[in-house]
Amino acid sequence: MRADAQRNRDRIVEVAREVFREQGYDASLDLVAKQAGVGAGTLYRHFPTRDTLVDAIMQSWVDRVQEAAEKSRAHEGEDRERLLDWFERYVALISLHKGGPAKITSAMGVEGSPIATKCQVLKNASAEVLGVLEERGALRPDVDTVQVCRLVGGVATIADQSDVDPAAVHSMLEVIADGLLVR
Amino acid sequence: MRADAQRNRDRIVEVAREVFREQGYDASLDLVAKQAGVGAGTLYRHFPTRDTLVDAIMQSWVDRVQEAAEKSRAHEGEDRERLLDWFERYVALISLHKGGPAKITSAMGVEGSPIATKCQVLKNASAEVLGVLEERGALRPDVDTVQVCRLVGGVATIADQSDVDPAAVHSMLEVIADGLLVR
DNA sequence: TTGCTATCCGGAGAGTGTCTCCGTATCGTC
DNA sequence: GACGATACGGAGACACTCTCCGGATAGCAA
Structure with missing residues (x-):
């Protein structure tokens, strides 16, 4: 060039x-x-x-994702808190730009998307965090990474499109976490 | 006129x-x-x-919502199935038109929205179904109707924007349901 | 340095969509 | 049948997307 x-x-x-x-x-x-x-x-x-x-x-953003996943993996505390920590980070990462949550989450799992590489980064990071929980037997057996990304991304999308209180977002993330963890 | x-x-x-x-x-x-x-x-x-x-x-659509809520309330079976039945109906109702889930869920809980009346109809219907479960003590105590609508609406939004398999949608709704029900 | 050419630039303009304005037409009433 | 009040319609201003091509320029070779 x-x-x-x-x-x-x-x-x-x-x-x-x-x-x-x-x-x-x-x-x-x-x-x-x-x-x-x-x-x-x-x-x-x-x-x-x-x-x-x-x-x-979004190129520079990729590094942040890796870093966030690393922090969440190293998170001290209960499984639930660890998962919620990642969810919060995930939402923050995809909500950096207005319209980001919808764009990213829609492309999740759709091959050939122009932002597929970015989705892959997020999926991998999520898989890492979920992997730790899975090893510890804290996760329900049929949990799929893409599905989790879509669930959390859905919450972020709604929060992005109408101004939802951060506390309400946290509470919705709790519901998802509780639905994913073994009881 | x-x-x-x-x-x-x-x-x-x-x-x-x-x-x-x-x-x-x-x-x-x-x-x-x-x-x-x-x-x-x-x-x-x-x-x-x-x-x-x-x-x-959407005027005619309101009637359908009432009808769907009625059917879900009368649903025979376990609490979990009852809740999932409503979630499925809810998703179907807001997904009738492309772009519907995002539009409706974004307006949920935002006063002054031009489609506020439609959101209210959905909220009321959801509250009725959730009310039955609450009476039976099946629901966790801090569940908020708007929040549930947003969670389910978020799933519908994502499913609407990228073509997600109906089975995957169901599975995501299960996660939400499990997160909401007492364990 | 000079000259040459592949490469890149810029912005005019076609195509499409939103929304307004106002002269004209129609309705409903007396 | 006449006459306000009300509604119509489409031209046109404005905004955005995307293309096309004449002109400019970088980088290289001599």
Whole structure:
């Protein structure tokens, strides 16, 4: 890639991250192009669809996911608290941008999605945390990772779309945790 | 209201119901107007926003909700099956139109929403079903109706946005049910 | 440094959707 | 039949997406 092309690409991603954080994933792409000081054509050449741009933005986010899973695995305390800790982190991670929960959770388990790699990162992280609980025999036998991601993602989606009280979110996550753990 | 106005209004609702069923709630309103044989102005005069039109469409749907709740209350069997029966009906009811689950669940508990009346109908129906279980002491003490609607609505939203297997949906509803029932 | 070409840029503009405005038509009443 | 009140409709302003192509430029070779 030519140096100027790389420069423009980086600049677009940087601006888009800011604009999307402020206005959500539905923000005008022409606005992103304008703020980045490039023409619309340049933006669309680098990122043919909105999703490919979103994917590029999320690159740095992957590291955070790994880190969060690591912390949850190392979490001291009861199984229930450990699981809830991960759920909270999971919701926070996918809720960084408005519209994120819906976008990510919808793509979960759908192959060929432009953000499939990001979903995979989340699934793997979740599987790690769930794996620890499973080893300890704390989890019900038929628990599927994707399903858990969808359940928690569903809560995050609703919370994202209407402003739900954090305490209410926690309480919903508790219901899911209790439904997953052996009694 | 003048007779011709009433005629046009009815016609718009009728056409919109069909178009929305086929194309989802994002369908072009100008298309609806055209298919209804009226100008865009006429449509927007009767329904200033998309939501007010959606609200009008859902009028007949209210009856179905009442009926479904009645059936679930009369459901023979264990508490868990009774609850799951309602969850399944609930998901089906809000998933009649593409985009419905997100729209309805987002508005749940948000006052002033254009579809608040529809949410209330759903909440009341859910409260009735949950009330029966509560009387029997089958429910955990701190269960909130809106929260349950959000949890189940979250599952429906995800299922609606990516094509999730009905069996997987059922399984997620089981997790929620188990999280809500006393153990 | 100069010249050449593959590569990239920018923005005009077509296509589509939302929503408003206002001249015109129709209804319902007297 | 006449006359307000009410409703209609579609042109058009505005916003967003995405494409196309003439022009600019980077990077390389001599």
